[in-house]
Amino acid sequence: MMKKSMIITVMLWAMLFTGCSQKAPNLDVEEGTNNISDSTEIAGDTVAIDENKYGNENSANTDGVNGTQYNSSSDGFQSIYFGFGDYGISSSMENHITTNTNVVNSTNSTIKIEGNCDEFGTDEYNYALGLKRAKAVKESISLQGVPESKMVIISYGESNPTCTRPTDSCYEKNRRVDLRLVK
Secondary structure, three states: OHHHHHHHHHHHHHHHHHOOOOOOOOOOOOOOOOOEOOHHHHHHHEOOOOHHHHOOOOOOOOOOOOOOOOOOOOOOOOOEEOOOOOOOOOHHHHHHHHHHHHHHHOOOOEEEEEEEOOOOOOHHHHHHHHHHHHHHHHHHHHHOOOOHHHEEEEEEEOOOOOOOOOOHHHHHHHOEEEEEEEO
16 A cells, blocks of 8 residues: 555656646738748858947947847838837837838848847747837838848847846847848
């Protein structure tokens, strides 16, 4: 009798500590509707950021979000900034979309649209949010007449911060979409 209860106890403990497998979370990204590209596929073909030319933390140029003074996009593009947890483009960023559309139309190159997030949230959540932000920018530029075939999107989630200080203004700089030419 003692042997049976010992076996049952061991089995219960084993079941308790091994747990059950879980289904992968639904990241709410529609399959087949976006042009997601692996970062290794085109990362070597992007152009480096010239912060002195397009603005940096110490410049007098602002990007329109609470006085944020930074543009981490390159090649004449302007970064698009988002509110905490948001992926909708605010009216204050519409002029950046228009500027970016004009830059796209002035070149024959493909552009890479990079979604980024602050450090809050899980890796999965931030990756999905970065994709939603990149997709929103792609759709906005597409609505202004740019063919979707000229654009690829990617999400860096929280892994590509432009600022690492633990301040609200720093977190705002990381909630963005950057654009770059792919050569």
